[in-house]
Amino acid sequence: MxxxxxxxxxxxxxxxxxxxxxxxxxxxxxxxxxxxxxxxxxxxxxxxxxxxxxxxxxxxxxxxxxxxxxxxxxxxxxxxxxxxxxxxxxxxxxxxxxxxxxxxxxxxxxxxxxxxxxxxxxxxxxxxxxxxxxxxxxxxxxxxxxxxxxxxxxxxxxxxxxxxxxxxxxxxxxLNDTALMPRYLHFMVSALAIGGLFVAILGKRKSDQDYVATGFKWFVWATVVNIGVGLWFLMVLPREIMLIFMGKDMLATSLLGIGLVGTVALIYAGMKQKVVLSSVLTVIMVYVMVVMRHLLRDAYLAPYFKVEDIPVTGQYSPFYLFLISLxxxxxxxxxxxxxxxxxxxx
Ligand code: HEM
Known part of the structure; x- marks a missing residue:
């Protein structure tokens, strides 16, 4: 079939x-x-x-x-x-x-x-x-x-x-998708990092160095581990899809580059225990990763479907109502x- x-x-x-x-x-x-x-x-x-x-x-x-x-x-x-x-x-x-x-x-x-x-x-x-x-x-x-x-x-x-x-x-x-486990672990390990960062933020608010040190320990180690998990994820992607991050698509390739540099910056900010810098970089990095994930989804679906092919009826009023409610x-x-x-x- x-x-x-x-x-x-x-x-x-x-x-x-x-x-x-x-x-x-x-x-x-x-x-x-x-x-x-x-x-x-x-x-x-x-x-x-x-x-x-x-x-x-x-x-x-x-x-x-x-x-x-x-x-x-x-x-x-x-x-x-x-x-x-x-x-x-x-x-x-x-x-x-x-x-x-x-x-x-x-x-x-x-x-x-x-x-x-x-x-x-x-x-x-x-x-x-x-x-x-x-x-x-x-x-x-x-x-x-x-x-x-x-x-x-x-x-x-x-x-x-x-x-x-x-x-x-x-x-x-x-389960027989080789990208499933690294993708899942990539999300889970990032949760350890951001959970740690949250503790560091609490520590800064309370002026408690114990919180800050504990939080950053989790943040830095999880980020280091996630470099390995992220590369594993990239390597197991189907070849045609992986190539969008290797020069085939300029936006995807640039985002991967920004992601790699951003990771080094995150580790540096974490080691120096800089709460504000780490938080700002983390939010930027999450957006970079989310856009990469979105491009990845479009690349997977490309043989079957393109978002631009969906017929649009042009009824904007419910959308405006949604934005106001949001x-x-x-x-x-x-x-x-x-x-x-x-x-x-x-
Ligand atoms: C606390 C429990 C939850 C955890 C741990 C969790 C975790 C996750 C993870 C890891 C992903 C990424 C999956 C992937 O792309 O491989 C994800 C995506 C998503 N989650 Fe959650 N989630 C939780 C609760 C929820 C709930 C309750 C909703 C809905 C009401 C929700 C809605 C979504 C949606 C829509 C996506 C995909 C968005 C997209 O594809 O762009 N999640 N979540």
């Missing part, structure tokens, strides 16, 4: 795709930054719990429920944009792995509740219970991230959809966070 015959018919878009792509990339980077803090923060709390807990892990555990709520909320806009632009690919991959995908939603609810429980019952729980709980939450977050990587790579590989005919029960994963939503969230900080609950 020809895999492209499995791709459902193309949808129409209300507005020119460039708008949706820009919003996809912008909102996804926000989701990713927050996800990194939530996941990296959970790893830090879990690791510190092994050595009997610490001021840092107690403090961090109080922030994780709010951050996870923000991760989930910030995941919704990119989800909508992915579904709008890549509908025929992403709905199909979600159906192929439906069981794992739906379990992720339930698991996330349990994990969210678990974080609240961990914080509010911290004192009353036994040490073993506390450790068990935070490691359970960590496994859940790792599971959700893995399922997202599976979905986001399975949607790019209609040739892997043929697995459905041997396994029609919603249990198809993209701005109001962001202002409201910032206002609520400010109130929370003022009340001393952050």
């Amino acid at each position: 020809i895999p492209s015959s499995l791709i459902p018919a193309i949808n129409t878009l209300a507005v020119a795709p460039i708008w949706l792509e820009t919003l996809l990339v912008t909102t996804f980077a926000i989701h990713l930054l927050l996800m990194n803090i939530a996941l990296g923060g959970t790893v830090l709390v879990a690791c510190h719990s092994l050595s009997g807990g610490s001021k840092i892990s107690r403090d961090l555990s109080g922030k994780l429920p709010t951050i996870l709520a923000l991760v989930i909320n910030a995941g919704v806009p990119p989800l909508l944009f992915v579904k709008a632009i890549y509908a025929q690919f992403n709905y199909t991959s979600s159906v192929l792995m439906a069981v794992y995908w739906l379990v992720a939603v339930v698991a996330l609810l349990v994990g969210y509740y678990g974080l609240y429980w961990h914080y509010y019952r911290y004192e009353s729980m036994k040490d073993g219970g506390r450790k068990g709980l935070i490691f359970m939450v960590l496994c859940i977050l790792l599971y959700v991230g893995f399922m997202l990587s599976n979905n986001m790579t399975l949607m790019l590989r209609p040739d892997h959809w043929l697995a459905y005919f041997d396994n029609p029960n919603g249990l198809v994963l993209n 701005v109001i939503g962001i202002i409201s969230i910032i206002y609520m966070l400010k109130l929370m900080c003022k009340s001393g609950r952050s």
